[in-house]
Amino acid sequence: MTSLIVFIVIILLIAVFAVNIYNKLVTLRNRFKNSFAQIEVQLKRRYDLIPNLVSTAKGYMEHEKETFERVIQARNQAISGLKAASDAPDSDAAISQLAQAEGMLQNALGKLNVVVEAYPEVKANETMTQLQEELTSTENKVAFARQAFNDAVTSYNTYKQTFPPVLFANLFGFQDGKLLEFADTEAIQEAPKVEF
Numbered sequence: 001m002t003s004l005i006v007f008i009v010i011i012l013l014i015a016v017f018a019v020n021i022y023n024k025l026v027t028l029r030n031r032f033k034n035s036f037a038q039i040e041v042q043l044k045r046r047y048d049l050i051p052n053l054v055s056t057a058k059g060y061m062e063h064e065k066e067t068f069e070r071v072i073q074a075r076n077q078a079i080s081g082l083k084a085a086s087d088a089p090d091s092d093a094a095i096s097q098l099a100q101a102e103g104m105l106q107n108a109l110g111k112l113n114v115v116v117e118a119y120p121e122v123k124a125n126e127t128m129t130q131l132q133e134e135l136t137s138t139e140n141k142v143a144f145a146r147q148a149f150n151d152a153v154t155s156y157n158t159y160k161q162t163f164p165p166v167l168f169a170n171l172f173g174f175q176d177g178k179l180l181e182f183a184d185t186e187a188i189q190e191a192p193k194v195e196f
Contacts, residue, residue, distance in 0.1 A: 017164075018168055021164070021165045021168045021169075022168065022172055024159060024165070025156075025159070025160060025165065025168075025169060025172065025174050028152070028155055028156035028159055028160075029090065029156055029174065029177070031152045031155070031156070032089070032090075032149060032152035032153045032155075032156050032177050033089045033090065034152075035145070035148045035149035035151075035152040035153075036085065036086070036089035036149050036180075037086070037089075038145040038148065038149070039142065039145040039146055039149055039180065040082060040085075040086050041145075042138055042141045042142040042145050043078070043082050043102075043142060044082070045138050045141075046135065046138045046139070046142065047075055047078065047079055047082075049131060049134055049135050049138060050071060050072075050075045050109070050135075051072070051075075052131055053112075053128070053131045053132070053135060054068050054071055054072060054112070056122075056125060056127050056128045056131060057112070057115075057116055057119075057122055057128065060119055060121055060122040060125070061115065061116075061119055061122065064115050067108075067111055067112055067115050068112075070108045070111065071105075071108045071109060071111075071112050073108075074101070074104045074105040074107070074108035074109075075105055075108075077101040077104060077105070078098070078101040078102055078104070078105040080097075080101065081094075081097045081098035081099075081100070081101035081102065082098055082101075084097055084098065085097065085098040089177075090175060090177055090178075091178075092175075092176075092178045095178040095179075095180055096178065098180065099180055099181055099182055102182040103182055106182060109135075113132075116128070116132075146180050146182070149180055150179045150180060150181075152177075153177035153178065153179055153180075154179070156177050157176050157177055160174055160176065161176075
């Protein structure tokens with residue numbers, strides 16, 4: 001009889017331990033999903049600013065149509081990537097798709113900025129200046145939100161991969177979260193040397 005009681009107590013302790021691990025995994029996964037929602041808010045704000053930026057610049061630079069089309073196309077791909085990632089922020093494929101689309105958008109916006117720099121009348125336009133400042137501010141907010149997301153994913157992954165949660169995580173169906181990194185699509189070039 002004593003051995004039966006000890007066995008039941010051990011089973012109950014294991015069950016309580018497993019429930020605690022499960023609940024912590026759920027909590028950490030929900031934190032990184034919430035962190036992704038913060039990124040989504042900032043990215044949507046940026047996506048809403050881009051057409052205004054392009055529209056303002058178009059008025060001055062009609063012959064830069066190809067640049068504008070690239071920016072809008074990259075924006076639309078980024079929106080699709082964001083939709084896929086917001087539906088499944090714990091999906092490696094969706095996060096990778098968003099990261100790739102964001103890299104393309106950043107590249108296209110960089111090219112637009114280079115073109116804008118060549119037109120002093122566009123740079124001097126008050127609306128254009130305001131839009132660029134808002135876009136820069138939003139980029140900073142995206143960077144902070146992305147850092148918070150990556151921190152939350154790292155906390156989740158670290159807990160999930162430690163012992164004993166690693167024994168239960170796969171059993172409960174918890175997959176590793178993927179960090180969101182916006183890589184530039186072009187290689188970093190060496191800085192030009194200036195001699196006097």
